[in-house]
Amino acid sequence: MTAFFAFGAAFLAAIFFGAAFLAAAFFGATLFAAAFFGAAFFTAFLATFFFGAAFFTAVLAAFFFGAAFLGAAFFTVRFFAICASFNAEDMQRPQGRRDYRSNCARRTLILARGLNYRPTVTTRHAARAVILARGLGTRMRRAAEGVEIDRQQARVADTGLKAMIPIGRPFLDYVLSGLADAGFTDACLVIGPEHQAVRDYYSRDVVLTRLRVHFAVQERPLGTADAVLASEAFAAGGPVLVLNSDNYYPAAALRQLRELGRPGLAGFDREALVRQSNIDDQRVARYAVLDVGPDGLLRSIVEKPDVAAWAAVGPHALISMNCWRFGPAIFEAARRIAPSPRGELELADAVAFAMRELGETFRVLPVRDGVLDLSMRADIPEVARRLARVEVRL
Numbered sequence: 001m002t003a004f005f006a007f008g009a010a011f012l013a014a015i016f017f018g019a020a021f022l023a024a025a026f027f028g029a030t031l032f033a034a035a036f037f038g039a040a041f042f043t044a045f046l047a048t049f050f051f052g053a054a055f056f057t058a059v060l061a062a063f064f065f066g067a068a069f070l071g072a073a074f075f076t077v078r079f080f081a082i083c084a085s086f087n088a089e090d091m092q093r094p095q096g097r098r099d100y101r102s103n104c105a106r107r108t109l110i111l112a113r114g115l116n117y118r119p120t121v122t123t124r125h126a127a128r129a130v131i132l133a134r135g136l137g138t139r140m141r142r143a144a145e146g147v148e149i150d151r152q153q154a155r156v157a158d159t160g161l162k163a164m165i166p167i168g169r170p171f172l173d174y175v176l177s178g179l180a181d182a183g184f185t186d187a188c189l190v191i192g193p194e195h196q197a198v199r200d201y202y203s204r205d206v207v208l209t210r211l212r213v214h215f216a217v218q219e220r221p222l223g224t225a226d227a228v229l230a231s232e233a234f235a236a237g238g239p240v241l242v243l244n245s246d247n248y249y250p251a252a253a254l255r256q257l258r259e260l261g262r263p264g265l266a267g268f269d270r271e272a273l274v275r276q277s278n279i280d281d282q283r284v285a286r287y288a289v290l291d292v293g294p295d296g297l298l299r300s301i302v303e304k305p306d307v308a309a310w311a312a313v314g315p316h317a318l319i320s321m322n323c324w325r326f327g328p329a330i331f332e333a334a335r336r337i338a339p340s341p342r343g344e345l346e347l348a349d350a351v352a353f354a355m356r357e358l359g360e361t362f363r364v365l366p367v368r369d370g371v372l373d374l375s376m377r378a379d380i381p382e383v384a385r386r387l388a389r390v391e392v393r394l
Helices: 002-026 030-051 051-090 103-113 153-157 171-181 196-206 224-229 253-256 269-274 305-312 329-336 347-357 376-389
Strands: 128-132 186-190 210-216 240-244 262-268 290-294 298-302 316-324 363-367
Touching: 002 030, 002 186, 128 171, 128 224, 153 240, 171 186, 171 253, 196 210, 210 253, 210 305, 224 329, 224 347, 240 253, 253 316, 262 290, 269 316, 290 305, 290 376, 298 347, 329 347
Parallel strands: 128 186, 128 240, 186 210, 262 363
Antiparallel strands: 240 316, 262 316, 290 298, 290 316
16 A cells, blocks of 8 residues: 555656656756756655655656656647648638648648748748739730740730740749758748649648748739738748749849848849849830938838939949838728728838838848849740759759
8 A cells, every 4th residue: 555655656746756857858958947847856756765765766757657658748749730820821721721621631731841830930030021913914914025035924824824935834933942951941822712723732742841831812903012921921020031932033133132130131132133134124114213311220211212212322222122121000001091092002102101100111132143134025035044953843
């Protein structure tokens, strides 16, 4: 009977101290956890001493049995808690934005990510990117005489889904590979409800080893700020990179933004952009120019500058190619702005609101490099030529 009580006491002591140990280890207090582990072992030893040396083996066995029991229970509960967190993340999204994966796929993903998965972890260095792929592709739909593209490229161009134009493989694969090269681990594709083909391709048809692909649905094409707003649940309160799906950006510029540590954007040197891209000076003249202060902070965005404005800024003006690093303030700004004269919620207006009303500042990173632009059918042959030797690793 004495042995029975000794065993039971040691078992309860092991559970108590084991719980403290696992809780401390779970929250990262390694030394605290080690101290509690030692205390638990010492308590078991003292209990054995008072009950007699004959029960040393029994108490020790009880201690380790209790710790193993508690450990198994902890990992089981943790596993199902992570499963619940996936459901909770989806339920926070409006209907139509949820990620409908099978329970089997969810659990497989959980095991792949490991039991230390945190659904809302944020870091100083951004690891998440949002790709705006909801555009209607009006210019891409237009026929272009004298442009040599194959039948499959023409078929996809007819849908306006620029990101999926096949350049040996979908153009979006190159964009995602560039993000992975820059150190990003998660990418969210903002798509329309009619873009099931995009979801199917990245959920089922392609093997992803370097980054995870998520989805957010912009129900109606209400503008770029509304598209960014659709990704708020994915951002989870942390920093995110936002970029176009029809532009291939230099990985070095993406990496600089990821490591910036604050909101900012890439400002592409006009002369270098024309020289190293498939974009001629006439097209660049329709882009937005960045007004940057002597401290390197954005002062304003000049949309579609006139001839006089271009003459004032010179050949090395910094051009916005819609490559941003945002903090949580952008989502509040996107909710509070009014539609533009063309009836859309513009990202440039949300940025201006964040600066004016929310005190947000944006560091401009000057970039002397090119960007490939896939806006219309005439771009396809040249973009395909420039990407011919680019290795894609997803």
